[in-house]
Amino acid sequence: MNARAAVLLAVLAVLLLLLPAVANSYVLSVATLILFFAYAGQAWNVMMGFAGQLSLGHSLYVGVGAYAAAGLFFHYGIGPWAGIWVAIALCVALGAAIGFLAFRFGISGVYFALLTIAFAEFTRIGFDHIDWLGGPGGLFLKVAQREALDLANLRGPPAMFYYVMLALTAAAFGLCAWLLRSRAGYYWRAIREDEQAAQALGINTFRWKMLAVVVSSAMTAVAGVFFAFYYNNLFPEQIFHISRSIEIILGPVIGGVGTLFGPVLGAAVLTILADAITEVLAALGVEIPGVKQVFYGVVLLVVVMFLPHGIWPPLARKLGLGERS
């Protein structure tokens, strides 16, 4: 990172820290959503962007993480900061199982992506039959008074959720920046570019791909815990749905796969534009179901056709920031 990028990042950080002081509750909810997708996109990016392993089933880790923490809180009153470790452990175990199956038996590329979809799908169906977690009827957390701040139990006003998500996103950004500069970052990118050549240079590709899946699933589990306590209701049909997985990957794909800032930028662009379109249509009195999905499709097409590396790499060059993938 050069000096210019550091300054811009610091300015952005200050603006984000001050936002709740000036924003109304609507703007704050959109900002929280952006940060959520920036964070989840960052987590997904570790697997696909860094190590080249395409997951189309990241809703699995969001869902399992969410249900683990919510279930413990609902039944035993165990707070999210303790439940988060159970969520991480479960998701890491799941990720490791998928990774082991795939990498041990040489499943890669599209077939690996299919495997990740399959796991998310049968978990979705499985959760419909877990009555302890509410089954298809859903699991609901009690919504406390929004004004009382209770950080230990993640109950509080929207600004608290905003700051928690901001802290998580900043931590994920820092972790990814550090990982990219470490041995893992070099090895992952080598595997992404050419696995056979990577192996010939002494890289145990199985071990490093497993690490990518484990890091990514652990990070995504945390997103799930936040999701559970922010929305307070969980339905297998929604949280494990493949459209959730797609929503997670759209940010990094549009922002720039494999870059540090791409997932953040992509999440912001997508969420703001999608909300703007919904608002404009609502103001015009037009109601088109599924307009958001159509919009996602159009943006994806445009970016893939004209900016195949995403919005961020050419923008970074223009701004003289020089972040490469």
Next chain:
Amino acid sequence: MALLALQSVSKSFHGLRAVSGVSFEVAEGAIVGLIGPNGAGKTTIFNMVAGVYAPDRGEIRFAARRIEGLRPDQVCAAGIGRTFQIVRPFAGLSVLENVVIGALERAAGVPEARRHADEILERLGLAAKRDLPAAALTLPDRKRLEVARALATRPRLLLLDEVMAGLRPTECDQMVAVFREINRREGLTILLIEHVMRAVMALAQDIVVLHHGEVIAHGTPEAVVRDPAVLECYLGEGAEV
């Protein structure tokens, strides 16, 4: 003392015998050429030494240790570096990053690997291009990068698969000079597959000739080019020089 020894190594693909009963040794510090017509089994032998395939039969010893059936990364860790016939740079990464990845094999951390990578780029004449993406390199430079990356793993034995192919004679001579220098200065042992006879004759002290998966001649370059069996396989029966 042989650094690398193949003993009665065989490999078939779907019933086709690619390599059959091949035995030869590469002495420590030697430069050995592996030549033969297309389809003779040269690259298959390389891939067995490098751990891409396990031989069906036979033994491969490196530094007195059995290595057949090890994975490529384990073979690399044991001290064998390789290049690929069709170059495989990490196209999206910079030239320096490509070499750093190789250097990390024996470096404690990224800073040390970077220093080592810079030295190697300097030696191979790629220092000025260290920050270019590997995809932007010309073919001769990509071949140099392939060699640089393999050298960065600090091998005791370097397997070179047709690194001279496609180079102009002057570029080829430069590459020969680099290998000679590394061989002399550091005692690096080299086994090379090569079709460019100019390079083989200039480099190898010892040549193994393969034909239809079998060794048909083994000796000094001067002896091998006069061997009737070698002439026959290259030029046809009854050929004379």
